[in-house]
Amino acid sequence: MVIFFISSINLSIVQLNLDITKIRDRTQFIKETKNIVLGHFDKPATIVDSSGHILVWYLPQVLTKQQQDQLVTNTKPLIPKLTKSLQPGKKQSWHNNPKLFVTTLEGQELAPGVETFTVGWYQQGHAVSFYNIIYLFQLKITAIVRPWLGNTRSISSFLNLILSFTHPDLYLAALKSLTQFQMLPATAQYAQIWPIVFHGISVISNQITPEHIDYNGSWAWYDQLLTIGNYSQAIFTLKDLKLSLDYKPGTVIHFCGNLLTHEVGSWDHGDHICYAYLVKKSIFDGLHIKSPGWSYLKEVKKAVMESDIKYYK
Numbered sequence: 064m065v066i067f068f069i070s071s072i073n074l075s076i077v078q079l080n081l082d083i084t085k086i087r088d089r090t091q092f093i094k095e096t097k098n099i100v101l102g103h104f105d106k107p108a109t110i111v112d113s114s115g116h117i118l119v120w121y122l123p124q125v126l127t128k129q130q131q132d133q134l135v136t137n138t139k140p141l142i143p144k145l146t147k148s149l150q151p152g153k154k155q156s157w158h159n160n161p162k163l164f165v166t167t168l169e170g171q172e173l174a175p176g177v178e179t180f181t182v183g184w185y186q187q188g189h190a191v192s193f194y195n196i197i198y199l200f201q202l203k204i205t206a207i208v209r210p211w212l213g214n215t216r217s218i219s220s221f222l223n224l225i226l227s228f229t230h231p232d233l234y235l236a237a238l239k240s241l242t243q244f245q246m247l248p249a250t251a252q253y254a255q256i257w258p259i260v261f262h263g264i265s266v267i268s269n270q271i272t273p274e275h276i277d278y279n280g281s282w283a284w285y286d287q288l289l290t291i292g293n294y295s296q297a298i299f300t301l302k303d304l305k306l307s308l309d310y311k312p313g314t315v316i317h318f319c320g321n322l323l324t325h326e327v328g329s330w331d332h333g334d335h336i337c338y339a340y341l342v343k344k345s346i347f348d349g350l351h352i353k354s355p356g357w358s359y360l361k362e363v364k365k366a367v368m369e370s371d372i373k374y375y376k
Contacts, residue, residue, distance in 0.1 A: 074107045074108060074109055075104075075106060075107065075108040075109070076108070076109055076111060076360070077101065077108055077109070077110045077111070078110075078111050078112070078113060079096075079099060079110065079111065079112050079113065079118075079304075080099075080113060081095045081096070081112055081113060082112055082113050082114050082116075083112045083114075083116050083118065083282070083322075083357070084112075084114065084116065084357070089276075092303065092322065093303065096303045096304060099303075099304055099305060100305040101301075101304045101305055101306040102305070102306065102307070103306075103307045103308075103309075104121060104306065104307070104308050104309070105123060105308075105309040106123070107121060107122055107123060108121045109121070109360075110304070110306075111360050115359055115360035115361055116283075116357040116358070116359055116360075117229070117230075117357070117358040117359070117360055117363070118318065118319050118322070118323065119301070119304075119306075119316070119317070119318040119319070119323070120229045120285075120315075120316065120317040120318070121308055121314075121316055122225070122314065122315045122316070122317075123308070123309055123311060123313075123314045124311055124312070124313040124314055125225075125313060125314065125315045126218075126221075126289070126291070126312075126313035126314075126315065127313070128313070130218055130221070130313070131291045131312055131313050133217075133218070134215065134218055134289075134291050134338075135291050135292065135293075135336065137211055137214040137215050138211075138266065138268075138291075138336055139173070140207055140210070140211065141178070141207060141208070141211055141266060142173055142174050142176065142268060143174075143207075144176075144178055144207055144208070145174070145175075145176030145177055145178045145266060145267075145268050146174045146175065146176035147176070147178075148176050148177050148178055149161050149164065149175065149176055157273055157275070158177055158265075159177055161175075163270050163271045163272070163273065164176070164268075164269055164270050164271075165269045165270070165271060165329060165330075165335075166269065168294075168330070168331075168332050168333060169332045169333070170293060170294075170332045170333035170334070171269065171332075171333060171334050172293075172333075172334055173268050173269060173334045173336070174268065174269075175268050175269040175270060176267075176268050177265060177266065177267045177268065177270060178265070178266055179263055179264070179265040179266075180208060180212075180263065180264045180265075180266070181262060181263045181264075182240075182241060182244060182253075182254060182257045182262050182263070182346075209256065212256050212257065212258055213256065213258075215258060216258040219258035219259040220258070222259060222287065222289065222315070222340070223259055223260055225287075225315060225317070226260065226261075226285070226287065226317070228363070229285065229317045229358060229363070230284070230285050230317065230355070230358040231358070231362065231363070232355035232356060232358070233283075233284055233285060233342065233355045233358070234260060235355070236342075236347060236352055236353070236354070236355045237260035237261060237262065237342055238260045239350075239352050240260075240262070240346050240347060240350050240352055241254060241257060241260050243350050243352075244257075259340065261287060261340035261341060261342055262341060262342050262343045262346050263340065263341045263342075263343065264338060264339070264340055265337075265338070265339040265340075265341070266336070266337075266338055267336065267337040267338075267339065268334070268335075268336050269334055269335055269336075270335075270337070271327065271328060271329055272325075272326055272327040272337075273326055274300070274302055274324050274325065274326035275324065275325065275326070276320070276321060276322070276323070276324055276325075277320040277321050277341065278321060279320075279321060279341050279342065279343050279344065280321055280342055280343060280344035280347075280354075281321060281344065281354060281355075282319055282321050282322040283319065283355070283356050283357040283358070284319065284320075284321065284342055284355065285317040285318060285319065285320070285342075285358070286317070286318060286319075286320030286321075286339065286340065286341055287315065287316070287317050287339070287340035287341075288314075288315065288316045288318075288337060288338070288339055288340075289314070289315050289337070289338040289340075290310055290311075290312060290313070290314050290335065290336070290337050290338075291312050291313065291336050291338075292312055292333055292334040292335045292336045293312075293332075293333035293334055294312065294330040294331055294332055294333040294334065294335045295311070295312075295330075295331050295332065295333075296309075296310075296311065296330060296331045297310040297311070297327060297328070297329075297330035297331075297335060298310055298327070298328055299314075299316060299325065299326075299327050300325065300326050300327070300328070301318065301323050301324065301325055302323075302324040302325070302326070303322075303323055303324050304323065310327065320341075
């Protein structure tokens with residue numbers, strides 16, 4: 064069980080001298096974190112505020128070499144689909160800016176590219192519509208994508224378990240949204256092959272990620288990053304905390320991506336593949352699911368002691 068696995072790791076707890084629930088906006092957050100300098104981490108750690116709200120879980124190389132190799136193998140058939148995002152004429156943002164993709168490092172085998180796959184995505188300013196979900200599934204679930212979802216179910220189950228430990232309330236809310244999609248006649252056939260409780264998966268091949276904040280939901284919710292490939296060294300940076308993290312293959316990071324400015328620079332050699340997992344507020348709102356709050360250190364410890372977390376398998 065992941066509870067036993069993670070609780071057995073020598074996990075450092077780093078406490079910030081601020082209460083995140085008393086911060087009104089980004090301007091105040093930047094002011095409050097101005098003098099925070101956390102430095103560089105290469106060992107497992109979690110970062111909490113003064114009241115125990117958890118902002119970051121850092122789990123370096125938590126995936127086994129076998130898990131990593133299997134995921135790389137299962138990702139390779141997707142690469143032609145990922146490269147289409149860089150074709151001329153595509154609407155550009157930093158997500159698919161060709162200048163941010165690396166192709167000249169020694170040992171690279173995989174072409175650059177990015178694609179996002181979703182269990183249901185509502186565009187900003189648009190009414191909630193199950194027809195929109197169906198359209199997106201039909202658009203994304205191709206002959207290539209369907210086997211990939213099936214082949215990554217094992218690693219997805221492992222990641223579900225990690226989230227159920229790091230943020231139980233977010234996990235349960237996301238699981239409820241997926242369960243509802245699986246029960247609705249209009250979406251069941253698509254949602255039943257979706258392997259993870261997160262609403263979206265971005266698969267990113269050989270890209271430098273500039274500093275940014277996500278705007279998918281709440282400050283309290285986690286993005287999940289997983290990194291694989293044949294490179295040796297990269298750095299993940301959380302600018303607001305003056306924190307850099309070793310970002311070696313097999314690392315998983317849960318962090319408040321709607322709050323913390325984050326970026327990934329270049330790496331030493333070879334291919335660098337990132338799986339980025341997100342939840343969307345519009346999904347919870349559209350399905351009338353109460354939005355989860357913060358992950359709280361005291362509650363996580365209680366869950367470990369009681370081992371009462373339910374899992375999606």
